[in-house]
Amino acid sequence: MAQAYAPALEVSERTIVRKVRELPLPGKHLVQQGQWVEATTSVLAAELPGDLSIIRAADRLGFEVEDVMRGIVVSVGEQVVEGQELARVKSFFGWFQSALPSPAAGTIEFITEANAHIGIRHAPIPLSVDAYVQGRVIEVEPGKAVTIETEAGFIQGIFGVGGERRGHVVALAIPPDLVVTDQVLAEVNQPLDNAILVGGATFDQSGLRYAAEQRVSAVICGSIDAPGLADFVGYEIGVSITGDEPVPFTLIVTEGFGRLAISERVRSLAKQFHGRNASVNGATQVRAGATRPELIVPLEPAVDRQIVQEAGQGRPLEVGAKLRIIRVPYFGAFGTITALPSEPESIPSGARVRVLRARLESGEEVTVPRANVELVP
Numbered sequence: 001m002a003q004a005y006a007p008a009l010e011v012s013e014r015t016i017v018r019k020v021r022e023l024p025l026p027g028k029h030l031v032q033q034g035q036w037v038e039a040t041t042s043v044l045a046a047e048l049p050g051d052l053s054i055i056r057a058a059d060r061l062g063f064e065v066e067d068v069m070r071g072i073v074v075s076v077g078e079q080v081v082e083g084q085e086l087a088r089v090k091s092f093f094g095w096f097q098s099a100l101p102s103p104a105a106g107t108i109e110f111i112t113e114a115n116a117h118i119g120i121r122h123a124p125i126p127l128s129v130d131a132y133v134q135g136r137v138i139e140v141e142p143g144k145a146v147t148i149e150t151e152a153g154f155i156q157g158i159f160g161v162g163g164e165r166r167g168h169v170v171a172l173a174i175p176p177d178l179v180v181t182d183q184v185l186a187e188v189n190q191p192l193d194n195a196i197l198v199g200g201a202t203f204d205q206s207g208l209r210y211a212a213e214q215r216v217s218a219v220i221c222g223s224i225d226a227p228g229l230a231d232f233v234g235y236e237i238g239v240s241i242t243g244d245e246p247v248p249f250t251l252i253v254t255e256g257f258g259r260l261a262i263s264e265r266v267r268s269l270a271k272q273f274h275g276r277n278a279s280v281n282g283a284t285q286v287r288a289g290a291t292r293p294e295l296i297v298p299l300e301p302a303v304d305r306q307i308v309q310e311a312g313q314g315r316p317l318e319v320g321a322k323l324r325i326i327r328v329p330y331f332g333a334f335g336t337i338t339a340l341p342s343e344p345e346s347i348p349s350g351a352r353v354r355v356l357r358a359r360l361e362s363g364e365e366v367t368v369p370r371a372n373v374e375l376v377p
Helices: 057-061 065-072 184-185 205-213 224-232 264-272
Strands: 011-022 042-048 052-056 085-091 096-101 106-112 118-119 125-130 135-141 145-156 158-163 166-171 197-198 218-224 252-256 277-281 294-298 321-327 334-339 355-362 363-371 374-375
Touching: 011 042, 011 135, 042 145, 052 057, 057 065, 057 085, 057 096, 065 085, 065 363, 145 184, 145 264, 158 224, 166 264, 184 205, 197 264, 205 224, 218 224, 224 252, 252 277
Parallel strands: 166 197, 197 218, 218 252
Antiparallel strands: 011 145, 042 125, 052 118, 085 096, 106 118, 135 145, 145 294, 158 252, 166 277, 277 294, 321 334, 321 374, 334 355, 355 363
């Protein structure tokens, strides 16, 4: 009989991590397959088209279109600088002249004879994509993408906000169930600038503000409550897709919402990686093709290759297994599988999917889609 598998959050001392770096439009690759790169190495580059300014020349000069067209002194494809004359029209037997200066630098993209409109395309905007993690380039898709592989310590969270950042790991020497305040952080006996803080059940508002003032790169803790998250981000946020929030640092929680102690696995690994450079990303997607927030700590290549595991390996669902629910209305709740019905069942959305039954820590019995859970140790 076939078995069903569910993902678990990966917390690994050493694993293989592969990251695909992509451009949003055609460009060029700056590295070659087999090349070693640092996290800050630019691996891809492109140019975003500049803005288009449309100058209504006839309206600006106050003359008929035919007169303005005769006075245009630039042509399509010509480079112009700000203030350069685009057109000059003479009036009243040549006694008076009106000139039209260019409002911006760029390239003349079009001149329309019907209404004397002049289009100026501003200079392209350079776009660069860095490697994000230290490692080796294992694949290049010319002008589009590169794949980087590294052996690394790897910690996934259940939810995060904020995008890619880099820094050094600082394992907070505090109890796992402690609420981190500004006073707690003030007692950390080392600079917090560019630090990735790991520890504690949650950060209160004073702790989050203090971390921002100290210019930390990221905070990884056990949990956060909904009001605290809204205050940190500046608005109410859903849990489906994150990563682009205008926050001062990346925030990742490893256990869920509320006040939950950070796991011992994460604490132990953070202590082991204390002081090491790392990359972090809070982007989260809990729909199909789930994306997890992550901490990646590149390591030296392993001598014993047998200890390297592929990230994201699944474990079989079975009665008695511990799980965590990753979709509302039970998002972040822990429980134990009590039954695995073999036939699909209807859910509130109307779809028929394979489900499981679980007893939550609160004692409540629930039925949820199998795709909405992950296994925990």
